[in-house]
Amino acid sequence: MSGPESTPEAGEPPLLEVTGLEAAYGRARVLFGVDVTVGAGSLTCVMGRNGVGKTTLLNAVMGVLAPTAGRVVFDGEDVTRLPAHERVRRGMGYVPQGHETFPQLTVAENLQVTLEASRHRDRGAIDEALEVFPRLKDLLGRRAGFLSGGQQQQLAIARALVTRPRMLLLDEPTEGVQPSIVAEIEAAIVRLHRERGLAVLLVEQYLELALRLADGFVIIEGGVVRRAGTAGDLRDEEVRRLLAV
Ligand SMILES: Nc1ncnc2c1ncn2[C@@H]1O[C@H](COP(=O)(O)OP(=O)(O)OP(=O)(O)O)[C@@H](O)[C@H]1O
Numbered sequence: 744m745s746g747p748e749s750t751p752e753a754g755e756p757p758l759l760e761v762t763g764l765e766a767a768y769g770r771a772r773v774l775f776g777v778d779v780t781v782g783a784g785s786l787t788c789v790m791g792r793n794g795v796g797k798t799t800l801l802n803a804v805m806g807v808l809a810p811t812a813g814r815v816v817f818d819g820e821d822v823t824r825l826p827a828h829e830r831v832r833r834g835m836g837y838v839p840q841g842h843e844t845f846p847q848l849t850v851a852e853n854l855q856v857t858l859e860a861s862r863h864r865d866r867g868a869i870d871e872a873l874e875v876f877p878r879l880k881d882l883l884g885r886r887a888g889f890l891s892g893g894q895q896q897q898l899a900i901a902r903a904l905v906t907r908p909r910m911l912l913l914d915e916p917t918e919g920v921q922p923s924i925v926a927e928i929e930a931a932i933v934r935l936h937r938e939r940g941l942a943v944l945l946v947e948q949y950l951e952l953a954l955r956l957a958d959g960f961v962i963i964e965g966g967v968v969r970r971a972g973t974a975g976d977l978r979d980e981e982v983r984r985l986l987a988v
Contacts, residue, residue, distance in 0.1 A: 756819060758783040758910055758942045764813035766803045773799045775966040786936050786943040788953040790986060791963035797946045798840050801912050805837045806830050832862050836908030840915050842899035846888030850879055850898055853887050854905055861906045872904040875931050893924030910942040950986055953977060
């Protein structure tokens with residue numbers, strides 16, 4: 744029988760709905776009306792060559808950069824004008840490019856500071872985050888600045904998890920990370936997404952990784968979405984052309 748009951752997700756609003764987003768640095772316009780959606784529990788990959796505006800998109804979605812036009816709706820609420828910390832309270836967890844941890848603080852202190860700033864303040868959230876990255880348990884007393892790039896990236900994701908997000912925004916989490924830890928980070932994203940049901944908006948340049956992880960994707964070029972689709976479409980020739988350096 745056809746009808747809404749044959750497609751259970753039909754009619755279910757996405758967790759994140761970005762429409763017509765525009766952003767600029769001074770007079771330099773970077774985004775010209777970008778639409779992206781992330782369904783509850785699904786993983787959308789934002790792709791595109793260097794400098795096309797992927798980080799700018801995440802910053803604007805998160806409220807780190809004020810968009811010049813467009814709307815960001817999270818869980819049915821228009822959050823376009825809310826500051827970033829209010830978006831975190833509503834369940835958006837952000838891991839910016841370059842994994843900005845506090846270098847002078849230990850791993851434990853980095854997690855503790857985030858917990859104290861979060862609404863729930865449930866210590867169990869730190870233990871849950873450490874379960875995702877068990878390697879960090881042996882490094883709790885080490886200053887973040889002395890961790891390897893890959894370990895810092897794990898700490899940055901763990902910090903975002905401490906706020907108990909429903910959605911993670913990850914900006915190139917495997918960039919500059921040694922291969923052994925890339926595999927751990929990928930496995931962690933898979934677990935968070937498939938087992939814990941977190942929605943993910945992932946900026947990722949590498950097609951192979953996107954092919955393994957994504958439910959859906961958008962490719963940005965020149966500040967607009969050139970192509971959007973489901974994971975299967977990522978195998979298209981046009982997609983490869985749009986991503987070729
Ligand atoms: N703070 C800033 N001030 C001025 N221009 C900026 C700033 N940040 C980024 N830009 C410019 O905006 C454009 C988009 O940059 P953005 O970092 O969003 O691209 P990206 O797709 O994330 O690139 P990459 O893959 O290299 O990280 C680029 O031309 C960049 O030079």
